[in-house]
Amino acid sequence: MFNKRIRIKELLAMEPQGQEVTVMGWVRTFRNNQFIALNDGSTNNNLQVVVELGSQGEELLKRITTSASMKVTGMIVPSLGKGQKMDLKAAHIEILGDSDAEKYPLQPKKHSLEFLREIAHLRFRTNTFGSVFRVRHALAFAIHKFFNEKGFVYMHTPIITASDAEGAGEMFRVSTLPFDQTPRNDKGEVDFKQDFFGRATNLTVSGQLEGELGATAFGEIYTFGPTFRAENSNTARHLAEFWMIEPEMAFYDLEDNMNLAEEFIQYIIRYAMENNREDLEFLAQRLADEEKQLPQDKRSEMGLLEKLDFVLNNGFERLTYTDAIEIRKESNHNKKKKFQYPITGWGMDLQSEHERYLVEKHFKKPVILYNYPAAIKAFYMRQNEDCAPGQPTVAAMDILAPGIGEIVGGSQREERLSKLEDRMKEIGIPLEELWWYLDTRRYGTVPHAGFGLGFERMVQFVTGMTNIRDVIAFPRTPGSAEF
């Protein structure tokens, strides 16, 4: 019978009055041949198990090593020591699994995140990753809760897709053809007619186009699933496999879209603040300690909890691409020629140093940029009509978060068939490949909008982890797919 155990988080919330309980967990440290710090993953707080002198045999004591797993039954009593509220006086200890202390790589000391990344299968057993992944869970749960409360339908869009016309980046091919002897057609090209699906297929880079099909039937839908990009990106904010949330809403314009995105982000942050306070406090302390080693000008002005509170209470700054260019052009930063990439004028794509200046120096809070030049955005974004002469824009919006950069990318979609077709022809996307997508514009088209939120970037923002590889359990990056 294992299910009689009580979780340590629950136990620590009780008043110790000699109750008999059973706990199970893993040893963090064993001090003085007498005190076991036991952790079961429910919280970073360890339960102090007290082994009375002489109550257990030498053989058993020797097996109480770091990360050995055990079942302990005993009485909880107020602790005589100072560091904790209660002790579990062990009446019976059963080692469930031994752990060779000489080989076990985690020690009761600080480890670098880089080292822990190399033992990603064990890093959940540390306080930092325990907190990160409990917060990750809370955010994922809050996302479903938010959309469910708003009446959105959770839609599972395909992982394997045949369209490569979405233009969202390099794709991973999905194939069962033999690598060493790929069948060829008359022209000498690989003959995908003989492949599993009878055509070339890839892992999805976005569920958006399929999401629009759902939105034009259910009204509001969202997706939350894995996404794959075969880009050779080596940064602290890119993964080859990541999770993305993509709501898509009929009868929404760009402003509705921005309102939803802002409300959504605040909602899930608030959920984590209310339900994972201890973990966030731990992560805030961790970040503060880490930043102590940085030079003054590289440190954040606000602590993690302050930052999250600020985001909940202050809303996001909204401004158009055109205004953003002006602000930066007029900034002292630009006049002093401190940008590596100078602001050349309207139409240029924003470099990440420009985004960072705007978010971290000028406004010091999340910023929503909207109405971007059409030339630097995707084909499906709605073409604005009231543009300045020679400056065509689309109803796109990006949310930029301090320290992370782009966390949301979205737009109102082009619902007018002829405009959409014209744009596709203009940039060379074959209409016949997306016939099913265009059908939504043929049969009862409606104004609609949506966005994509990078889940790992959101987790980074909330946990303060600076490398995206530390907020996903098993990161996939170029040259790296262990575990």
Added chain:
RNA sequence: UCCUCCUUAGCUCAGUUGGUUAGAGCAUCUGACUGUUAAUCAGAGGGUCGUUGGUUCAAGUCCAACAGGGGGAGCCA
């Protein structure tokens, strides 16, 4: 992919202008102690200095290539 920095014990890191036997803290092991808090005290074991090649009488130290990792950039979420 580009720029840049790093790679010395299980971990974190010292190692002087190139010079004889490469060090520390923590961890591990052995013993002591027993209300500890990353316990403490004493002792012990633990190294192909990332790999390969080069310069030199002599390379952990200088040079090159490669590998792995960090930071930044591009692409983006």
